[in-house]
Amino acid sequence: MFERFLQWPRLIKRLMTVASDILVLGLALWGSVSLHRDQLYAPSQHDVLLYLLTLTVTVAVFIRLGLYRAVLRFLSDRAILTISAGSLCSVAALWFFSLLLQKPISSAVLVTYGALAFLFVGGTRFGTRALINRPGARNKEAVGIVGVGDTARQLASALQQGTEFRPAAFFAPTPVADLSLIAAIPVYNLGHAERVVRELGLKKLLLALDESAEDVPPSFKSRQRLQVLNQLESLSVPVQAVPSVSCLVSGRVRISDIRDLEVEDLLGRESVSIHNEQVQQAIAGCNVLVTGAGGSIGSELCRQILRQQPQKLVLFEQSEYALYQIERELRQLMAADRYEVELVPVLGSVLHRRRCSSVMTENQVELVYHAAAYKHVPLVEHNVIEGVQNNVFGTWYAAEAAIEAGVQRFVLISTDKAVRPPNVMGASKRLAELVLQGLATRQSATVFTMVRFGNVLGSSGSVVPLFREQIREGGPVTVTHPDICRFFMTIPEAAQLVLQAGTMAGGGEVFVLDMGEPVKIADLARKMIHLMGLTEKTLSNPGGDIEVVFTGLRPGEKLFEELLIGNDPQGTTHPRIMMAREHAEPWHQVSELLEQLSRASRAFDRQRIIQLLYQAPLGYQPVERPEASGADIGMGASNVRPFKVGGDKAG
Structure with missing residues (x-):
């Protein structure tokens, strides 16, 4: 019946609504007088004229207030105010026409009529809305909302207007009295979630914790979120989250845009605070170049740098598509936030030293953030020459170009895999650190510094998207080893701390970011399985x-990552940034090693490169150790092993 009604033309439905209002308003007029006289009465001719004039004015007022433009199935609570205003105008019209026609009406009749008019007009509309929406609500998927704050209430309202989900219960993270109601939806303690999920047949739980309160410290919010997720992990329904407050404020998403849980939700990490004045003072008005600008870290560095409003931002990237993507995104950010920054997209490789030098000189670059690197451990392990070329020589050439161009500060994005590396990627990054440390001692015009941190969430190759894809495909979830652990940090956190550390540099330091506690990858995989409603x-x-399947460690992979070679880090002015006491080598020794690596690379001698990396003071411990050969040349007081240099070929 209602489906047929909904298919009628809009004009017909409006005329039916007007007719309905005339009928119920007339009933309200007759009923109010009957109640006052305490008996049913038949209106006289003058009464009928009074009623018609009142009804005509009332319908005209309703039209003027826009009541008939509202779609009944989407009628909002604001309609109550419109109906109240219209009812008051109707009472005023009844009183005015009663005086005009000399048919005095008592105040009791006016009050009763106003109340009945409001109830009848509002009741027909909201009753019709309930009847229309009831079949659709019955077909919606019942979900529970974890949270009782503003975010949770907005989410419930958005879902009620939608077509997919029906909010059936709120779950309060802190104890409340059961049988409470919010928007006619019952509120339960989170401890009763298992029983409520079973009784109400909830198909999904939506995490909508209100974390926007300024008086609540970030550490408490993170702990509360983690505690809630730990309670929900044992339930047999999937858990999803609503967007963060920052995403809602920026307008990128709506409150009804529901997403899968990210690993930062599962880890409950505290948010990073930076000394923004110090960073802005170092970057604002400067010419900045970012190598690897299209990568996961490089692109986030570009976003963060753009917010500090430099004079010029040079995007240096070898991938055409990646460069196109980041330039397009940054120009959109500039238009939205009205930043006046000159963007310079440059296609090029850090292996082309003259290209680097000309770009830095032409754009008068003052700050360089070197994020260009090959970082996937198994790929670099199988492509040793390319990995060493890009990570070591790319860093060297970019650094020498910075010296030639008079760059003031050069910051290398390093990795925790550079500490006692069992793989070529880590060894190449540690050698890149030695290169910058050596250059820092060779000259003082350009300040060289390094920032070392662990895995970033959401970067290319992150385990979380892989695990989610494997779970959706029915498994198995593949983990290399039951005991493998990793440090984690979000990309924005890492980028912010890199910018902060760059402002502290005096020359040759290795800064280490506090990554928090290491996370067991197998436990992370199990938590994702449970929170997606599976066992x-x-x-x-x-x-x-x-099923969780252990595939064995990949070539060059470590069980535990480290951030320090020594055990005596120095503190800095920022609580999340430490300064490592790392051994450095004099430049003439480093340059000799680079020359040997260059000859081996030109000869495509993979084994010779591995041997040179093994003999150098990098702490490199490959699975298969190469045999030493050639003459010994010491590289200072290295506590690792002496450095040996021989002929061009492995001995």
Whole structure:
């Protein structure tokens, strides 16, 4: 019946609504007089004229207030105010026409009529809305909302207007009295979630914790979120989250845009604070160049730098598509926030020293953030020459170009894999650090510094998207080793701390970011399985949904990552940034090693490169150790091993 009604032309439905109002308003007039006289009465001719004039004016007022433009199925609570105003105008019209026609009406009748008019007009509309929406609500998926703050209430309202989900319960993270109601939806303690999910048949839980309160410290918000997720992990329904407050404020998403849980939700990390005045003072008005500008770290550095409003931002990238993407995004940010920054997109490789030098000189670059690197451990392990060329010689050439161009500050983005590396990627990054440390001692015009940190969430190759894809495909989830652990940090956090550390540099320092506690990858995989509403398939639970399979460590992969070579880091003015006491080598020794690596690279001698890396004071410990050969040349007081240089070929 209602489906047929909804298909009628809009004009017909409006005329039916007007007719309905005339009918119920007339009933309200007759009923108010009957109640006052305490008996049913038949209106006289003068009464009918009074009623018609009142009804005519009332309908005209409703039209003027826009009541008939509202779509009944999407009627909002604001309609109550419109109906109240219209009812008051109707009472005023009844009183005016009663005086004009000399048919005095008592104040009791006027009050009763106003109340009945409001109830009848509003009741027909909201009753019709409920009848229309009831079949659709019955077909919606029942969900629970974790949270009772503003975010949770906005989410419930948005879902009620939508077509997919029906909010059936609120869950309060802190104890509340059961049987409370918010917008006619019951509120339960989170501790009763298992029973409520079963009884109400909830298909999903939506995380909508209100974290926008300024008086609540970030550490408490993170701990509360982690505690809530730990409670929800044992439930047999998937858990998703609403967008963050920053995304909502920026307008990129709506409150109804629901996403899967990210690993930062699962880790409960505290947000990073930076000394923004110090960073802005170092960057604002300067000419800045970012190498690897299209990569995960490089692109976020560009976003953060843009907010500090430099005079010029040079995007140096070898991938055409990546450069196009980041330039397009930054120009959109500039238009939205009205930044006046000159963007210079440059296609080029850091292996072309003259190209680097000309770009820095032409754009009068003052700050360089060197993020260009090959960082995937297994790929570099199978492509040793390319990895060493890009990570070591690319850093060297970019640094020498910075010296030639008179760059004031050069910051290398390093990695925790540079500490006692068992793989070529880590060894190449540690050698890149030695190159900058050596250049820092060779000259003082350009300040060289390095910032070392661990895995970033959401970067290319991150385990989280891989795990999510494997879970959706029915498994198995592949983990290399049961005990493998990693440090994690979000890309914006890492970029902010890199900018902060860059302002502290005096020359040759290795800064280390505090990554928090290491995370066991197998535990992370299990947590993702549970929070997606599935169970792990094990020997004790053969009927589970997803199996976790251990595939063995990949070539060059470590069980535990480290951030320091020594155990005596120095503190800095920022609580999340430390300064490592790392061993450095004199430049003439480093340059000799670079010359040997260059000859081996030109000869495509992979084994010779590995041997040179092994003999150098990098702490490199490959699975298969190459045999030493050639004459010994010491490289200072290295506590690792003496450095040996021989002929061009492995001995």
